[in-house]
Amino acid sequence: MPGPLAHLTVVDLSRVLAGPWCTQLLADLGAEVIKIEKPGGGDDTRRWGPPFLKDANGRDTAEAAYYLGCNRGKQSVAVDFTSTEGRRIVQDLCRQTDIVVENFKVGALARYGLDYPAIAAINPRLVYCSITGFGQTGPYADRAGYDFIIQGIGGFMSVTGERDDRPGGGPQKAGIAIADLMTGMYATTAILAAIAHRAVAGVGQYIDTALLDAQVAMMASMDMNYLITGTPPGRAGNAHQNIVPYQVFDCADAPLVLAVGNDGQFARFCEVAGQTAWLDDPRFATNIERVRHRDFVVPLIAELMRTRAQRDWLTPLDAAGVPCGPINLLDQVFADPQVIARGMRIDMPHPLAGSVPQVGNPLKFSATPVAYTRAPPLLGEHTREVLSARLGLADAALEELAGRGVIQLSELRT
Numbered sequence: 001m002p003g004p005l006a007h008l009t010v011v012d013l014s015r016v017l018a019g020p021w022c023t024q025l026l027a028d029l030g031a032e033v034i035k036i037e038k039p040g041g042g043d044d045t046r047r048w049g050p051p052f053l054k055d056a057n058g059r060d061t062a063e064a065a066y067y068l069g070c071n072r073g074k075q076s077v078a079v080d081f082t083s084t085e086g087r088r089i090v091q092d093l094c095r096q097t098d099i100v101v102e103n104f105k106v107g108a109l110a111r112y113g114l115d116y117p118a119i120a121a122i123n124p125r126l127v128y129c130s131i132t133g134f135g136q137t138g139p140y141a142d143r144a145g146y147d148f149i150i151q152g153i154g155g156f157m158s159v160t161g162e163r164d165d166r167p168g169g170g171p172q173k174a175g176i177a178i179a180d181l182m183t184g185m186y187a188t189t190a191i192l193a194a195i196a197h198r199a200v201a202g203v204g205q206y207i208d209t210a211l212l213d214a215q216v217a218m219m220a221s222m223d224m225n226y227l228i229t230g231t232p233p234g235r236a237g238n239a240h241q242n243i244v245p246y247q248v249f250d251c252a253d254a255p256l257v258l259a260v261g262n263d264g265q266f267a268r269f270c271e272v273a274g275q276t277a278w279l280d281d282p283r284f285a286t287n288i289e290r291v292r293h294r295d296f297v298v299p300l301i302a303e304l305m306r307t308r309a310q311r312d313w314l315t316p317l318d319a320a321g322v323p324c325g326p327i328n329l330l331d332q333v334f335a336d337p338q339v340i341a342r343g344m345r346i347d348m349p350h351p352l353a354g355s356v357p358q359v360g361n362p363l364k365f366s367a368t369p370v371a372y373t374r375a376p377p378l379l380g381e382h383t384r385e386v387l388s389a390r391l392g393l394a395d396a397a398l399e400e401l402a403g404r405g406v407i408q409l410s411e412l413r414t
Contacts, residue, residue: 003030004368008195011036011094012074013102013114015043017147017177018131018211020070021184023101026191027073028361028370031099034386035074035377036090039408042078042379043067053353061352063376071376072348072358077387078380078408086406087112092391094119094126098204099191103131106141116206126204127194129187135210145211147177154179154215155232159222162237171235183214244290244297245269248327249305256310258301259323263287268320272313273304348375380408 008031012023020035020043027033037043049064077093080086091113094100100119102109109115116128130136133145151157151173161172187209194205216223225233225241233241238257240246245266248255260266263286270276270284278284278300283293290297305313310326317324328336334345343360350356361370387393387407402409 001368003028003371004365006030006032008032008098009096010034010099010101011090011097013090013100013104013109014131015103016045017070017180018183018187019101019103020045021181022129022131022187022191023074024070024072025184025188025361026099027374028363028372030368030371033074034093034097034382035071035076036081036093037076037078037379039078039080039380039405042076043071045070046379053350053356055352056354063352063356063378068356068376069359072372073374074377075374075382075386076377076380076410077383078410079383080406081112081114083406085401087114089387089391089407090114091119091122093386095122096390097123098125098127098195100126100128101131101187101191102129105144106132106136120204120206124203125198127191127198127207128204129191129194129207129209131183131187131209131211133211135213136208140212147180147211148173150179150211150215154212155219155222156215159219159233159235159241161235163235166237169235178218179211179215182218183209183211186214186217239294239298242291243287244294245301247298249302251305251310251313252308254310255327256305256313257325257327258305258317259325261323265322266290269317269322272316272320272322275304346372348372350375351378351381378410381410383407383409 005026008026010023010026010031010033012019012033012035014020014023015037023033023035035043041047045067046062046064048066050060051065052060053063053065053068055061079089081090094114102114107115110118116130119128120126132141133150134140134143151160152171156178157171157173160174162169164170187207190207190209194207198204221242222233238248243261246259246261247257249258258269260269266284266287267279270278283289283296314324314326326332333339339345344362346358346360347355348358356375358372358375363370384395384398387398388395393401398407398409401407
């Protein structure tokens with residue numbers, strides 16, 4: 001079955017992560033995504049390595065792992081839209097597309113006639129999504145936005161990391177570019193909502209998404225803790241601000257995550273731990289009291305957890321329905337039988353390496369399953385194919401444009 005978005009075409013003017021994450025998700029769902037890249041270099045992340053994908057002889061290719069992680073399912077068309085002819089090519093592609101996604105600085109595309117007003121004038125049904133660090137308005141609109149900076153400005157680092165009064169205390173960023181990734185997800189949601197609106201109203205619209213907005217929004221319960229109390233929450237390491245016990249504990253040989261979400265689970269934990277007497281102590285009896293007496297309760301639990309090996313906790317706790325789990329390295333993650341059963345690692349054919357590993361899409365559809373149609377493309381891999389099929393450009397015209405650097409043609413014929 002074709003994907004649920006197989007009727008849609010996307011012109012992807014984005015690069016790095018937030019935009020490409022959005023458009024990869026659209027591609028996984030069946031949309032035809034045409035990734036516009038600069039001849040000679042392409043997406044910045046093509047060079048963000050090592051590591052690089054290796055060819056059949058074990059030598060590095062030009063395809064960085066970073067790039068390979070967020071560009072599956074797309075067609076690469078290398079066009080220099082700073083030239084008059086290149087600009088016209090991209091405009092002509094936008095004329096017949098449903099969605100445009102871009103993440104240039106505010107106003108940067110207007111000089112090339114590729115901003116929303118210019119494109120909407122030739123295609124009023126278009127849904128056009130801009131992704132920037134700080135949005136199209138406000139005093140920071142002209143600033144460049146990078147994930148690390150946004151994690152700091154947006155409050156994420158104020159609640160991430162060990163407490164200041166403990167060894168290693170201080171602010172930490174997430175181990176992944178979480179502001180970029182979440183902005184890409186929010187952008188995808190907005191685009192699909194706009195497409196649904198278009199089906200009713202018959203016209204497209206403009207979407208302004210910003211990393212800072214997404215970062216502030218995704219703070220969720222931390223936002224509300226502050227807005228209700230007026231006191232900014234601080235860093236709590238691996239502990240939960242509102243639940244006890246809900247954190248990492250050291251066992252005799254390795255750490256585990258204990259995530260007791262309600263009082264019934266805590267009672268079962270006490271049974272497994274041989275500490276049912278704790279349930280008669282009002283400081284342990286309810287989550288409210290455990291949070292209030294965190295500094296008394298947590299050290300006692302921590303001391304107890306160190307008396308057994310990790311496996312000797314995980315097995316009986318899991319059997320008792322007490323949420324818990326190990327802290328896996330990625331090799332353990334991809335060897336986990338549940339991860340394997342859910343198809344979270346796939347391999348796709350690749351022209352330089354034979355195959356390329358990919359992380360499976362987490363969405364599972366009963367009628368229109370995700371289809372993995374293309375490996376992340378080589379730079380300009382589909383320039384000839386797309387411009388010939390969509391714009392009717394003959395080989396001679398394409399070769400002439402390539403000779404003048406307006407476009408880049410891949411030697412690989414698809």
